[in-house]
Amino acid sequence: MTSTDNPVLENEQRYRASAYALLAALLRAAPDQELLDYVGGLAAGSDDEVDELAESMSELAKAARAQDLARLELEYNDLFIGLGRGEVVPYGSWYLTGFLMEQPLSELRDHLSALGFERSENIREPEDHAAALFEVFSVMIGEAFSLARQQEFFRLHMLPWLGRFFADLGQARSAEFYRSVARFGAAFLKLESAYLSMQS
Numbered sequence: 001m002t003s004t005d006n007p008v009l010e011n012e013q014r015y016r017a018s019a020y021a022l023l024a025a026l027l028r029a030a031p032d033q034e035l036l037d038y039v040g041g042l043a044a045g046s047d048d049e050v051d052e053l054a055e056s057m058s059e060l061a062k063a064a065r066a067q068d069l070a071r072l073e074l075e076y077n078d079l080f081i082g083l084g085r086g087e088v089v090p091y092g093s094w095y096l097t098g099f100l101m102e103q104p105l106s107e108l109r110d111h112l113s114a115l116g117f118e119r120s121e122n123i124r125e126p127e128d129h130a131a132a133l134f135e136v137f138s139v140m141i142g143e144a145f146s147l148a149r150q151q152e153f154f155r156l157h158m159l160p161w162l163g164r165f166f167a168d169l170g171q172a173r174s175a176e177f178y179r180s181v182a183r184f185g186a187a188f189l190k191l192e193s194a195y196l197s198m199q200s
Helices: 011-028 033-040 052-065 069-080 092-097 103-115 130-142 147-158 162-171 177-198
Strands: none
Touching (some): 011 177, 103 147, 147 177
């Protein structure tokens, strides 16, 4: 990943970038103890008004504090890897076309190249993996890509399918901890969609 600028982020942008990075980490691999400890310490804040995002964050933190690493690794494998395929397929092409490695992935690769992102040689997953998209978006916010570029990327490559992905994840048979991840992800995406649609 490359960029030419890295300004100090305002609190709002820091929060957005960190939330995307958290979702990327949770979806990239089964969490280790360090990540679980971080998630378990999350606090939704002292809001007088409790919304879905705050409730989902509290639920996610509580679920993280109750996890056993070995059980969580099995859950992750059942959900996303499986024997041939997991219960949930975390790729945009799959949701948009019913197949892997299709036109949406090609369009995403072209867009990433135009934005200056380069694929690392040690990354095996296609770029339309949910974790990869969240990671890219975290970098876009952190490196102060314009809101217009953020809006376009979100509209083209994330909004059309990630809501369905989180709905499927939340209903998956093997999901226990990841049910809370799905709830948090869905609530955050809803907030982001509203935030980006309000920006001029």
